[in-house]
Amino acid sequence: MADQPSADPAEPPGARAAGSGTERPAPAAGMAAPASTVNPAGPAGTAGTSHLAGVPNAAGRRPPVRVLLADPAPLQRAGLRTLLTTPDAGATAAAAAAGSAAEIVIAGEAADGVDALDLARRLLPDVLVTELALPRLDGLAVIRAITEARLPVRILVVTDEDTDDRIVAAAGAGATGYLCKDAPHDQLTAAVRTVAAGGAVIAPQLLARVLRRLTEALPARSGSGTAALDALTSREREVLVHVARGLANTEIAEVLQVSETTVKTHVGHVLTKLRLRDRTQAVVLAYETGLVKPGGPQDGR
Known part of the structure; x- marks a missing residue:
């Protein structure tokens, strides 16, 4: 993928730009499924580069939180997409009308680290929700590249890897959120909104265990x-x-x-x-x- 945006950015066969009304030819039988999906404009065709995301604007409305998903498993991406774009079970109609919780929209999806980094650069989502085990470019390398480039993209890791070393490494690379894939729906959506608003989140069951290791990561x-x-x-x-x-x-x-x-x-x-x-x-x-x-x-x- 090219790093520079264009009127028709190159995408893998079968990938579709959400809202474009066009679809590239599907892959032949036996070929891999689409690797990435792009929704550059966000909801209603508006650019979504507001930071801090989810903070009420002058009219009192909270702009949507634009999320980029990165996971090699299509079913996992589909599950995350459904969870993040489905209203929280506990949210009431009154709370939604009052704008107390920012809407979450999916700006794009990637199946590997190279595409994840490319889309992060081109789309500048509010939050990258990423697995650590990514093909072509490891999730930690993606996080470091985004941090070193000072992109206005915050990072939430959602993974099965809950070892102390991986959590400390992700935090050291620049991630500000870390959840396990079995996190409840409300915890996942709350974590995305917290990270988008500039906060930090580590799953409660992991925090106490890794606190000592995080302390060791401090500079002398x-x-x-x-x-x-x-x-x-x-x-x-x-x-x-x-x-x-x-x-x-x-x-x-x-x-x-x-x-x-x-x-x-x-x-x-x-x-x-x-x-x-x-x-x-x-x-x-x-x-x-x-x-x-x-x-x-x-x-x-």
Whole structure:
């Protein structure tokens, strides 16, 4: 696939651009099924490059969250597509009308890492939902490439691989979400929306187990980590606590009764003062220093 968009981007035989009304010839008998599907425009023909995704606009409406799926198994992609585009079982009509949960739409699909990276570059989805075991280019390599290119694409890993090494490696590469494939429907959709809004998600059953390993992934520091927190103001420490608890910027703004812009400024100050690369390292530091304890009360003092 070419990296540059065109009026008729090259796609594997049988692949169809959603909403185009045209379909390329199906593969001959015995040939592989289509490897990728593209919906460049998103719903109603509108470009979907709003970040942070799912945040209400001036009219109070939440723009849809555009998702790119990457998994080598067609049935798995079909299952994810169905789960993500089907309203949560617990959602009420009133909540939907109020725009309390952003709609999730599928911008494209890929069966291997090369196509996943190409589509991420061309479509700039809000979230890439990816398996780690991808042919042609491993999922970790895809995550690193997206992170190093600073694409405005957030990454949620959904996989059967739940070993400590793989989780730590995914977080280190730049993923901000990690779920197992047996995650419930509501947990999956909530994770997509949280990651799209700038938050971080790790399946609860995995978090406690890998926390120690994540701590080991922190860069070496001079002096104690607790002393490093002294550089933060009381409000910045409070924001760090909420970040460590997994809240997105919009949720922190609601809790603290401030604007989302103010929260983003505080988060930026925290990362700069503590010399951290991203929110994931901030979460690890908060637990490492005892500012937040697994299952314990919040301690913003």
